[in-house]
Amino acid sequence: MEEQIIKTEYSDVMQKSYIDYAMSVIVARALPDVRDGLKPVQRRTLYDMYELGIKYDKPYRKCARIVGDTMGKYHPHGDSSIYESLVVMSQDFKKGLPLVDGHGNFGSIEGDGAAAMRYTEARLQKVTQEAYLGDLDKDVVDFIPNFDETEKEPAVLPVKIPNLLINGADGIAVGMATNIPPHNLGEVIEGVQAYISKPDITTKELMKYIKGPDFPTGGRVVNKDELLSIYETGQGKIKIRGTVKTESSKNGKDKLIITEIPYPMIGANIGKFLNDICTLVESKKANEIVDISNQSSKDGIRIVLDLRKNSDVEHLLNMLYKKTKLEDTFGVNMLAVADNKPETMGLKEIIKRNVEFQIELTTRKYKTLLARELDKKEVQEGLITACDVIDLIIEILRGSKNIKDAKDCLINGNTANIKFKSKASEKSAGKLCFTQRQASAILEMRLYKLIGLEIEALIKEHEATLKNIALYEDILSNRSIMLKVIKKELEAIKKEYAVPRKTVIENAAEAVYEEKKIEEQEVIFLMDRFGYTKTIDTAAFERNKEAVLSENRYVFTCMNTDKICIFTDKGMLHSVKIIDLPFGKFRDKGIPIDNACNYNSSEENLIYVTSLGNIKNRQLLFTTKMGMMKQVDANEFDVAKRTISATKLNEEDELISIDIMDGNQNIVIQTYKGVFLRFMSEEIPQKKRGAIGVRGIKLGKDDYIEEIYKFYENTSINITYKEKEISLNRLKIAGRDTKGTKARV
Known part of the structure; x- marks a missing residue:
């Protein structure tokens, strides 16, 4: 076969490939389906547990078994994602x-991870079995091939409640993310029932039933008035505060x-919250706090601040x-997969889609x-008829040579191959016309079914069947009856599984705090x-000036409102x-500078330490070991960030000197091998802090800059180099980026 080369624009191929990948992540991995509120990994895990028979009233099974079976049959994306999904679905x-229903260590609210899957066990919750998987045997959803087409899996689970709202969802796809808060089961069901009764109900009217999010951790939503806009658009920010109680003691100390934390605080953020309080105490912004203790247990959160x-x-x-995460925001983005595409939906739209799904499930x-x-x-009709002519049927069976002949007689009245005791029996047998299914049931019928009570039970069963047929036909032909059935099922779920609301919804005043x-x-x-x-006052410095200057590497005056630049x-x-630095006596020890900022003395060395006020509106001369130089406006270092890049460096280069420049000065570069170069500072251009700079001197092989000197014209300045005194002001002025002069020693 001749090779065919298809010429295609590279950008078109990349665009198509990226879109295909993005849609795969969006639809098949990261976002939940609006119908059952589950991501594929959650759906597959629950279905696998259902297939394995790990029901709520059966013994627990090892999570490793569940994860392995799910990965092998339905979700070939790694065991960690499956187990993580299983763990989250068990965390209340x-x-x-x-x-x-998890058994074993499934993690804690404080961020402790679950034990390995080989140690933990799980089984389905009762509500999952009844409201999420209960009708799978009734052909209510489509089944699709799994990844290797060896098994079938449900395209969606037949969930009877709006799980997307009840359990919420979070996930990051390509270019989009979802973050839906959890809600109260009873309230959501009431909202669905209200929508069924009145399809043109407004979001505001729905919120009479669904008052707002109901987080498992409780807390207080404090921007109640903004919830309507959030539920109409599907986007917005919910402000949550923890629940705080005040206890007073006899000694006047509170x-x-x-007792309850904001939902976003769960996990490692509890530790961060405690650290933030400690920082406030250490910085003397929260002097009222004398002790912090985390007394939380499996019974709930209890963080005590002694005042x-x-x-x-x-x-x-x-x-x-x-200043801490005691008040936090939950960014709402109610994004889910609807009709195989991502869509941001409001509260009413999600309920509408769920009701449409319930109607489809109920119909099927x-x-x-x-x-x-x-x-x-x-x-049943065949068996009842057979009981009326049981003697004839027995005669047919005894006169038949094989089952085929007997069956042919029952269905078609064919008596050719059957011996009868009388012509009357043969004539009656010729009138038989049972259906294929009826004939099979008659031939399989056991003799005890001919007992009088059994026949009566059969007749009653037949009457019940007729009633069921009439009921089912009414439900299928009358939409209002079907909706009543759906509401009744919802009411039963609500009655058994609804719990009181945990989160308080209110309008609270904005927290006002002025430092x-x-x-x-x-x-x-x-x-x-x-x-x-450390810092000391000027009086202490004057009293101990000589000792201060001899014992310290850096000493300078600054304002206590200023910042130190390292x-x-x-x-x-x-x-x-x-x-943030300790202020006290001269003999106080102080604190390591490493503890006060992001500087790490084991990885980098101090070059220059000053206060921002001392360099503001001035020029700084930067010099690197390999000879790169530049002048930078010091105002570029007046930033809010605690750590920034002060200059860009070439590979294997390092900063060796920073000097304050005042006008045009003489610059003298001294290298390791004793080369000196003198030129005027005006030859060094002003650059941004993100620039590398220009070359100050042409260095010889294995040479590097060791010292930088600066002085004004007509100033005498002498240095000692290898025991020989050199007058820098007598050096010949050359140009920047030249080789310099070797010192004679």
Whole structure:
């Protein structure tokens, strides 16, 4: 076969491939289906447990078995994603309605991970079995081939409640993400019933039933008035606060007890919350707090803050709301897969889609049930008729040579191959016309069925079948009756599984917190040779001036409202507020500078330390080991971030010097091999902090810059190099980026 080369625009191929990949992730991995509210991995895990018979009233089975079976049959994307999904579906602090009953260590609200799947066990919850998987045997959903077409799996589970709202969802796809809060089961069912009764109901009217999110961790939603807009558009931000109680003791000391946390705080954020409080205490912004204890257990959250006597509790609470995660936001984006495409939906649209799905499920369910009842009716009528002529049937059976002849006589009245005792019997047999199914049932019928009571039971069963047929036909032919059936099923689920609301919905005043203004004063910054830093007042400095200067590497005056700028050889700038450094006596030890900012003394070295106020509106001269130089406006380092890149460096280069420049000065570069180069600073251009700079000197092989000197014209400056005194002002002025002059020693 001749080879064919198809010429295609590369961008078109990439675009198509990327879109195909994106849609695969969106539809088949990351987003839930609006109908059952489940992602594919969740749906497949639950179905596999159903197939394995791991029901709520059966013994637990190892999670490793469930994960392995799911991966082998339905979800070939790795065991970790399946097990993680299984764990989350069992965690009552993440799901409003857990779908899996876990046995063993399935993690904690404080972020502890679950034990390995070989140690834990699981089974289906009763509600999952009844409301999520109950009608799978009634042909209510389509089954599709699995990944290798060796098994069949449901395209969607026949979930009878809006799981998308009840359990919420979160997931990150390609270019989009979903984040749906959980809601109260009873309220959602009431909302669905209200929609069924009044399809043109407004979102505002629906919110009389569904008041807002109901998070498993409780807490308080404090922007009630914004919920209507969120539920209409499917997008917005919900503000959540933890629940805090105040306890007073006889000695006048209060305690703040946090009993419920905002939903986004679950996991590692609880530890971060405690660290944030500690930071506030250490920085003396929360002096009211004298002790913090986390007394949380399996019974619930209990974080206790012991306060000083006569503390301003309201002020402290407002600070915690503003400065910690005690008040947080839940970003709502109600995105789900509908009709095989992602769609952002409001509350009413999700309920509408769910009701349409329920109607489809109910229609298919009762069609299946009707077909089964019609089959039963046919067989029952055949058996009842057979009981009326049982003597004739027995005669036919005894006179037949084989089952084929007997069956042919029962169905077609063919008596040719059958011996009868009389012509009357033969004539009666010729009138028989049972159906194929009836004939098979008659031939399979056992003799005890001919007992009088058994015949009566058969007749009653037939009457019940006729009633069921009439009922199912009414349901299928009358939409209002079908909707009543759906509402009745929902009511039964609500009655058995609804629980009281945990989250309070209210409008609360915005937390107002103003930091106390710092009384501005002049202080002296000290850093010793071991990197310990502190600040002292100017009076203490004057009293101990000689000792201060001899014992410290960096000493300078600054304002306590200023920031310290720490430049390192890696070209980084670390900032720390002076107010965050200890202020005290000269002989106080201070704290390591590593603890006050992101500087790491084991990985980088200090090059220059100063305050932002000392360099503001001035030019800084940067010099690197390999000879790159530039002038930078110091105002570029007045940033909010604690760590930024101060300059760009070439590979294997490092920063060796930063100097403050005042006008045009003489610059002298001294290299390791004793080469000196003098030129004017105006030859060094001003650059941005993100630039590398220009070359200051042409270095010889294995040489590098060791020192930088600067001085004004007509100034005498002498240095000692290898025991020989050199007058820098006598060096010949050359140009930047030349080789320089070798010192004679």
